[in-house]
Amino acid sequence: MIITIDGPAGVGKTTVGKLTAEKLGMGFLDTGIMYRALTWFLINKNLEDDSIDKIKSHLENLNFDLNITNIDFTTVSINKINVTKLLNSPEVEKYVSKISSFKEVREIMVKKQREIVYDSSSVVVGRDIGTIVLPNARSKFYLTASAEERAKRRFSQNSEKVPYPKVLKELKERDNSDMSRKYSPLKVPQNALIIDTEKKNIHQVSDEIIEKINYESS
Secondary structure: EEEEEEEOOOOHHHHHHHHHHHHHHOOOEEOOOHHHHHHHHHOOOOOOOHHHHHHHHOOOOOOOEEOOOOOOOEEEEEOEEOOHHHHHHHHHHHHHHHHHHHHHHHHHHHHHHHHHHOOEEEEEEEHHHHHOOOOOOEEEEEEEEHHHHHHHHHHHHHOOOHHHHHHHHHHHHHHHHHHHHOOOOOOOOOOOEEEOOOOOOOHHHHHHHHHHHHHHHO
């Protein structure tokens, strides 16, 4: 069984996805960390400001190593370099949206994401999972909340204490980028259950997902 969870930045996809996978005894894949790992790799190659033509030559030979059965702490290696602790750097945050907007990047990443979860039971989270990556998944969910609420959550979790107005501004910019990109834009997948997380904790959201899955299976 594959469960897809899509939604905008800061809505709690990863936290809810991990909790749900743990409750159901399934694997877990946050596809966002793959885009962050790729962005770190390109920054390390000084390619972050280059055109897709220069980036393409580095895409085909990318090798991702993720253990989707380790729900508590997923280590990520790209071309045998462990980048787990480098994925939330300001540089990665700055460029990940741009890098992930390229059609060629998304096509290759989608292929690799499908390979990772092939023949597995997994909860997979991201921004185009139920629409592009795994459109035939039986159980699809889309989490939503206001930009202000999501920014509050990001602000409370930010150890560097970036001012709230800046967090909100950057989150809205990311929303606009994700929803308006030409290839694989963020949108509600067909047949997905939309869950407003604004006034719910992670356990309530996870339980709502599991309740829907159990209903579909009965």
